[in-house]
Amino acid sequence: MMKKLVALLITLAMLVSVGAAVAESGADQTPVTISFYSTQAGVDDATVELLGKFMEEYPWITVNYYPCGDDQLAAWLALYSAGTAPTVSLLDVGQILNYSDYMYDFTKGDTAFMSHILSGIEYCQKEGSDAVYGIPSSYQGFGLMYNKRLVKEVFGEGYDVNQVNTVDKLVAFFDAFEAAGYPATIVFSADWALGAHYLGCQFFSEWLGDKEAQRAMLRGLKDGEVSLIGNQHFNTLLDVFDILMKYNVNKADPLADTQEGDLEKLSTGKAATMFQGDWNWLQIQTFAERDDVATMPLPLTNDENDPRNNKLLGSCPKGYCVDTYQNTPEQQQAGAILAQWLALSPAGQEFMVKKIGSTLPFDNVTVVNENPLAVSTQEYLNAGKILDISTYICEAPSDFWLHVGPFMQAYLAGQMDRATLAAEIEGYFADLD
C-alpha cells in the first residue's frame, strides 16, 4: 500500500513538473512562423528532419523550409521579390556581406554564443565595422589533396608529407611519383577553381602579408597603381602553377577534364595529388572503390623555415544570416535562435559533419568526422596552421573568379603568356565601377 502511494506521489510530482516546464517554456513565447533557406543542395530530407528536431525543442516556433535550386542566389532573390524573404538563410558569406544592409546584427542580441566560435566571425564582418551579420556554419581548407596509398607505396610507411615544405622538395616529390609510374598531379581547369581558388584565394591571403597589405593590393589594383607582372607574389604563384602544369596528368588536353573525372583519378590512384579543398569529399565518397585521401600544404617558396609553406589555406565559406527587411522583430528573434541552434546544437553539428562532411570551427564539437579531408583541415586548424583568406572572400569583387578564371584557363592551355595574363587581370580591375 505504501509502495503504491509513493509511486502515485512520484507520478503526480512528475506530471506537475512537466506541466510546469511546458507552461514555463510556452508562457511568454507567442507562436511565430519563420522560414529557412539553405544553399546546401542534395540534403533536403535530412534538413527537414533537422528542422523537425528544432521545432520539438522550440515548440512555439514553426519553421518552413525553402530548398535551393541550381540558381542559388537567383532563387533567394526571387523570394525577396515575392515578399517572402526567408527569415534564416544559409548563404555564401560573400553574399551575406553584399546584402548586409538587410541582415540582422548578431551583436545586438545575446552574444554569449560567440565565445564558442573559434574562427570565422571575421568573415561575417565588414571593414571598419563591429557588426556581425552571420554565424559561420563550417570551415574549409584548401591545399594539395593527395592519395595516401600512393604516398605509402612510393615513399614507404610513415612518410610525413609535411617534409615537402619547399618548391624544390615539391618537384622531387612529383618526380618520385612519375618515376614510380604515377602521374604526379591534376590541375582542375574549371574557371572558378582556377580563378577563385588557385589565384584569388592564394593571392589575397596571408601569403601577401597582413590584412592591410592585402587591402592595399586590392585598392592598388582598383586604382590601377599595381603592376602584377612586377609583383613578386604574383610571379611566385605562377611559377608554382607552371610546375603543376608540367606534371598535370591532363596536360595533353588541359581544359577537357571534369571535376568528377579528376576526383576519380585522385581517389583511385590514377594520379597522386590535386590542388583543391575538403568539400570534394562529398563527391569522392560516392565512388564505389576509392583510396584514403588527405590534404597537405602547397609550398610556394624555397625557404623551409617560411611558416607559410607549412599551412593550409582556410576559409569560412557559408554562414547563417537573419533577414530584417521583410521579417518582423519577433521573427528575427526566432530566426536568431534558429541560426544559433543550427550552428552550435549537437543536432545541428551532427548534420553538418555527418551529412555535409564539414569541418566545424566551434569549441563544443563532439561529432567524429568521417571526411578525411576535413580531418586534415581540422588538424591544421587546431595547430594554428591556417592561412586566412578572409580578405579575398569578404572584400574582393564578387565576379573576380568569373572574369579571371577564363584568363587562367587560357594560360593553362598555353594560349596566353604571363605578361598578357597580368595585363588582362589589371584590365578587369580597371573596368570595375
Next chain:
Amino acid sequence: MISTRRQDSWKIILLFFVPAVLIWITAMVIPFFYGIWISFTKWDGIGSNYTLVGLANYTKLFTNAKFWLSLERTAWYTVGVVILSNVVGLSLGLLLTSALKGRNLFRTAIFIPNVIGGVAMGYIWKYIFAYGVTLVGSSLGVQWLATSMLSDPTKAMIAMILVSSWQLSAYLMIIYVAGFTNVPGELVEAARVDGAGALSVFRNVRLPMIRSSITICLFLAIVRSFMVFEVNMSLTDGGPYNSTELIAFRIYNTAFVSLKFGNAQAQAVVLFIIVALISVLQAYLTQKREVQL
C-alpha cells in the same frame, strides 16, 4: 432576348478572356516594363533603393567590346542552329511522312531529345564529348577527335550548335510533319502524272505548300537560339576561356554573379530589340512567299 444573349456573351468573355489577359499582364507585361525601368537604375536586387542613372547602363554597353563580342558569337550560333535544325527537321519531317515502315515509332524516338531538359542534356553531352568522343577518336586514330571538342573555342561552339540542333530539330520535325501531312495528295499526284520527279515534286509542290510551317520553324529557331541559356551553362559554361559565352548567359552572370542588375537589364532590353526586329523581318519576308489554296 437580345439582352440575355449579350449578357451571356459578356459572361463568356469574363470567364475565358479576362483571366487569360490578367495572367498575361501579370506574368509578361508588368515584368517587361519593370525590366525596362530597372535598366535605367542602379539596383541591388532586393530593396527599393533604385538609383536613377539615366542612360548610363546603355552607354556603358555601347562601349563594352565584350558585350558586342558576345552578341556576335550569339549571332553565329543562331545562324548555325537555324540552318542545321531546320534542314534536319525538314528532312526528318519529309522522311517520316513517306511510306516508311514503323514511322510512328521513329517519330517518337526522334522526339525524345526534346523532352529532356536543357540542363540535363548539356551535362549528358559534356560527358559524351569529354570521354565518349575522345575515346572513339583515340581508338580510331582520328587526331581531331582525340581531344575534347569542348577544350577548343571553335570546336566548342560547333559542339553547342550540334547539341542544340539535335534537340530543336526534333521539335521542328513535328511542325514539318504536320505541314507535309496537310499537302493535298491530289496536287502531288497531279504533278507526278505531269511527269515531275521526286525532287521536282518536293521543290515545286511540297515546299511551297509548307511555307507557313517554314515561317513558324524559322521564327522558333531564331528566338530560341538568341535566348539560349541552359545548354550554354551546362555544356560549356561559357568556356574554354569565355569563348562560348552567349548573350543570355552573359546577362545572367552580370546580374547574379557581378550583381549589376541595371546593367544586366539594359543588355536584356537590347537583346529583346534585336530579336524582335529580326523576327518581325523574318516573318514578313517568309509570309510574303506563303501559298494560299
